[in-house]
Amino acid sequence: MKKLIQKLKRPSLIARYSLIVLSALVMLPLLITLVGLVTMTSLSWLHPPASPSIYSNTTKLRLAWEAEAAAMGGESKEQAAVRLKAWIQKYPRSKVFRVDGEGSLHDAIPARKDFPAQWSAAYTVEYMKEAVNGVRYTVVSFVGDNRSEGFIVVEVPRYLTLPYSQRLDGVGSTVYAIGVMIMLTLYLFVSFLFFIRIRRRLVRLQAAMELPSESGLPLPVSLSGSDEIGRLEQSFNGMIRELEQSRRREEAEEALRRDLVMRLAHDLRTPLTVIRAHAFTLGREALSAQGKESLQLMTGKLDYTSELMENLFSYNLLVAGKYPYRPQRTDVTRLLRTQLAAWYPVLEQAEIELDSDLPEESIWWQADPQWLERVVDNLLQNVLRHAASGCYVAVRLLTENGGTLVVEDRGPGMDAESTFKGTGLGLAIVDLMLVEQDLCKQVRSGPDGTIITIWPDPERAKSNCQSTDELSTDF
Amino acid sequence: MKGRQGEATMNGKAKLLYIEDDPDIGSWLSRDLKERGYEVEWLPSGEGAEELAADADLAILDVMLPGLDGFTVGQKLKKRCPGLPILMLSARSAVEDKLQGLHFADDYVTKPFHPDELGARVEVLLRRFGKGEDQPVRLGHLEVRPRELTVTDAGSGEEIALTPKQLQILLFLLRNPGRILTKEQIYESVWGESFLEGDKTVMVHIRYLRERIERDPANPRLVETVRGIGYRVRPS
Numbered sequence A: 001m002k003k004l005i006q007k008l009k010r011p012s013l014i015a016r017y018s019l020i021v022l023s024a025l026v027m028l029p030l031l032i033t034l035v036g037l038v039t040m041t042s043l044s045w046l047h048p049p050a051s052p053s054i055y056s057n058t059t060k061l062r063l064a065w066e067a068e069a070a071a072m073g074g075e076s077k078e079q080a081a082v083r084l085k086a087w088i089q090k091y092p093r094s095k096v097f098r099v100d101g102e103g104s105l106h107d108a109i110p111a112r113k114d115f116p117a118q119w120s121a122a123y124t125v126e127y128m129k130e131a132v133n134g135v136r137y138t139v140v141s142f143v144g145d146n147r148s149e150g151f152i153v154v155e156v157p158r159y160l161t162l163p164y165s166q167r168l169d170g171v172g173s174t175v176y177a178i179g180v181m182i183m184l185t186l187y188l189f190v191s192f193l194f195f196i197r198i199r200r201r202l203v204r205l206q207a208a209m210e211l212p213s214e215s216g217l218p219l220p221v222s223l224s225g226s227d228e229i230g231r232l233e234q235s236f237n238g239m240i241r242e243l244e245q246s247r248r249r250e251e252a253e254e255a256l257r258r259d260l261v262m263r264l265a266h267d268l269r270t271p272l273t274v275i276r277a278h279a280f281t282l283g284r285e286a287l288s289a290q291g292k293e294s295l296q297l298m299t300g301k302l303d304y305t306s307e308l309m310e311n312l313f314s315y316n317l318l319v320a321g322k323y324p325y326r327p328q329r330t331d332v333t334r335l336l337r338t339q340l341a342a343w344y345p346v347l348e349q350a351e352i353e354l355d356s357d358l359p360e361e362s363i364w365w366q367a368d369p370q371w372l373e374r375v376v377d378n379l380l381q382n383v384l385r386h387a388a389s390g391c392y393v394a395v396r397l398l399t400e401n402g403g404t405l406v407v408e409d410r411g412p413g414m415d416a417e418s419t420f421k422g423t424g425l426g427l428a429i430v431d432l433m434l435v436e437q438d439l440c441k442q443v444r445s446g447p448d449g450t451i452i453t454i455w456p457d458p459e460r461a462k463s464n465c466q467s468t469d470e471l472s473t474d475f
Numbered sequence B: 001m002k003g004r005q006g007e008a009t010m011n012g013k014a015k016l017l018y019i020e021d022d023p024d025i026g027s028w029l030s031r032d033l034k035e036r037g038y039e040v041e042w043l044p045s046g047e048g049a050e051e052l053a054a055d056a057d058l059a060i061l062d063v064m065l066p067g068l069d070g071f072t073v074g075q076k077l078k079k080r081c082p083g084l085p086i087l088m089l090s091a092r093s094a095v096e097d098k099l100q101g102l103h104f105a106d107d108y109v110t111k112p113f114h115p116d117e118l119g120a121r122v123e124v125l126l127r128r129f130g131k132g133e134d135q136p137v138r139l140g141h142l143e144v145r146p147r148e149l150t151v152t153d154a155g156s157g158e159e160i161a162l163t164p165k166q167l168q169i170l171l172f173l174l175r176n177p178g179r180i181l182t183k184e185q186i187y188e189s190v191w192g193e194s195f196l197e198g199d200k201t202v203m204v205h206i207r208y209l210r211e212r213i214e215r216d217p218a219n220p221r222l223v224e225t226v227r228g229i230g231y232r233v234r235p236s
Helices: A002-009 A013-046 A058-071 A077-090 A121-131 A164-210 A228-283 A289-319 A332-349 A369-386 A425-436 B004-009 B023-035 B049-053 B070-080 B095-102 B115-128 B164-175 B183-190 B201-213
Strands: A095-099 A105-109 A136-142 A151-157 A328-331 A353-357 A364-367 A392-398 A404-409 A439-446 A449-456 A466-470 B015-019 B039-043 B058-061 B086-090 B107-110 B137-139 B142-145 B150-153 B224-226 B230-232
Touching (some): A228 B023, A289 A369, A328 A332, A328 A369, A332 A369, A364 A449, B015 B023, B015 B049, B086 B115
Parallel strands (some): B015 B039, B015 B058, B058 B086
Antiparallel strands (some): A404 A449, B224 B230
């Protein structure tokens, strides 16, 4: 019962709509009937049928007029005029006039501009023909007994001569039609309000969905009712809450993951540091040739392990889209010169000749300088590790195509068997970073060396940017 | 090599404040730095660092420390002693970490590091901050006294007159021994302005500098040119 009362207090949309339809089917005819009854009753009250009109009995009216005409016989013009005025006073809604024996118009009450001053026989006949079944009930009577004194005419609006019931039919129909129209308009207005309100609430919900907050998620909406839309708003708020919680969970997991990676990196690097430190101490001791060789190998492997770890963590972050990326207008010439300055002593120590060819002018790329440095580092690291036997690396920056970077070595090529084959992580990082920065890479590798070309091409789709052509010989 | 860098420039021993929680690394590096001629105060956490920083010439900080982390300790030290050079030594190698560190620190070295590289960076930082530069630096036949701003020919004992810009360039190169410096880096450090594309100023000044200091300016030996990249000096 309580539920029913609550439902009645807060009706659902379907209940409201049903009510409107029900009112259209049941209430509307009832209301229209009611309008009819009210109209008729009101009119009957205004003009009760019990008080008949003085004009409704035409016979009596005609006889009275004929009596007036008979009495007027032999009277002077003035007397005739007095008699007609007296008639008008008795029947105020009638019109009278007199035409004398010569056809002249007299005593028209009220004055008639539509009549000629002199009536011919033809006009008289025409007038009488029009009067038959015209809008006015007309009685024409000869004055006196002989036909030489002319005639008098009385006109009464025909509807005044009808019974009340007939006379009110027209008025009643109009009032009834207006009443029906008002009822229909009211019904349409109520329906319109019903849908407008639904629309307004839906639009408000839509706007809330499309307006994300600072966190990127829409804000919850205030409930506008407990009907279907209200429940939709409730579900929407619930969904937002779920998304918000999910986002927080994701952030917490991400923070946990980063923390874990950070700690893992720390925990792995710390023992490596200790090993490196002690290897350094050992290197200062007097060692046999074999001992020195073992130590050198150990140090090389240490470098490789720490580099591998660095690449592994970077690759992990890149794949997860968590590696900080801050693209900006970058002077590649300057960046390369600085990078090569840092690499020169390392390459020099490894007896690799660095042939640098950088233009005097600046070449600008839209890229993250840190990422570009990493790309150059990984490419040169690759040369150092896998192509040192060629004792040569060339780094060129050509001005064509908005700047083209070429890194060329004379190593055994990428397909060569090598004890330092590696995981390819360094180049995978290079590829990921280049794709993200809309830079294209082409690799040509053969037994005489490898040429890697990098150039910016924002027009091309990222997926088409990478291409690897394996060349077997001659370059 | 051992202790060479410290002995080359130090009159008294430079005091290093070293904060590291790992006992293996801490004890080893403390010993190594002492062997390089520095006085080292090693703390296992940031506690008490501020008091010791006042007397230190340089601070080496690990990032992951018990209690306050290295970034917080470093910021506090820099705030209290703005003239104290700080070198961050961390296993955290992410760009974000480096950027956060270099926001206040003067250098950032990641673990595992090469002890010689760390030694060189400590030396460079001490020189850059004018600590322990009271001894002359030998560059070939030259003897350069950074604090007195004088360059003399060690053989003849004659002072070589350099313009302020030439001296600044030479000192900047000497502060980065063995490192190749690009013309942009030299210009921006010496002139303190942004380098403009195609500017030949550095090249011209280095030519004049060579005319003053090189025995044979046509075949320079003191200020080397690394073709297409930059210049470097290798002090003896």
